[in-house]
């Protein structure tokens with residue numbers, strides 16, 4: 001490895017824990033190791049804690065517990081097990097909210113849970129949007145985006161934002177089952193995805209403008225991928241192009257980290273931004289794992305992946 005990094009941070013996605021027998025994805029192709037995912041998380045925490053020095057923080061990219069918990073009345077206990085495993089880290093965790101958080105909890109409940117990692121002092125987007133930014137070291141900034149700000153999940157059916165999202169979803173997806181992308185020109189318009197409100201995009205644009213002015217390097221994260229080459233066509237954020245346009249209007253963004261697509265993905269886009277979609281813990285066999293540590297240098301970030309996650313060098 002290179003000389004000493006400026007700092008390092010851990011990354012992990014789609015733990016989707018449930019105290020349930022193994023199952024399969026929608027197509028019946030990929031096995032989901034619901035119970036085992038907690039063991040893999042504990043192994044990741046042990047590995048991070050043993051690093052010298054340990055990561056300065058960990059980014060959890062969404063879907064900590066599976067939607068099956070809600071149907072079994074086990075949401076609170078499952079979340080507590082995941083949070084207890086993460087509390088053994090000698091470092092804070094920044095949480096992104098995914099569709100499975102919203103199958104289990106309302107946004108109001110999440111805001112009062114251990115999955116609300118937005119520091120009281122952190123500047124964030126307006127309303128109930130869970131977007132904020134923080135600077136762990138001089139000249140570096142991390143932006144947490146809320147890919148379900150515009151969504152039919154997590155809000156009361158009478159809430160204006162829910163009604164706005166349902167209108168948009170039905171406009172784009174005429175299928176009776178709104179989770180089905182069958183026949184769609186824009187197949188990302190399914191109920192298990194969401195998008196970014198204009199308010200959040202405006203806020204994001206202002207954050208990146210200030211980062212440009214201060215010559216910062218920025219890492220952005222959200223549950224849903226925003227580049228077609230780092231995802232399949234279904235798993236993208238509804239208005240991924242709007243988020244990409246904001247990023248491309250600025251110089252400062254180094255990489256975009258996402259989860260959701262359990263097979264993972266990676267590309268460098270036309271503006272040199274790295275898009276890294278992490279392989280999900282839930283579809284990782286018991287003998288492997290899916291997490292990593294990113295070491296930050298003046299000119300690059302080096303991802304050291306464990307198990308299914310590949311090593312990568314991301315130059316600025």
Ligand SMILES: Nc1ncnc2c1ncn2[C@@H]1O[C@H](COP(=O)(O)OP(=O)(O)O)[C@@H](O)[C@H]1O
Pocket residue numbers: 025026063099100177179180181182192260
């Ligand atoms: N192609 C599809 N057609 C219809 N429903 C689907 C399709 N893909 C997924 N779903 C449904 O959408 C929901 C979310 O899908 P799932 O694969 O479980 O999401 P995640 O990858 O976030 O766990 C599930 O209820 C699933 O059955």
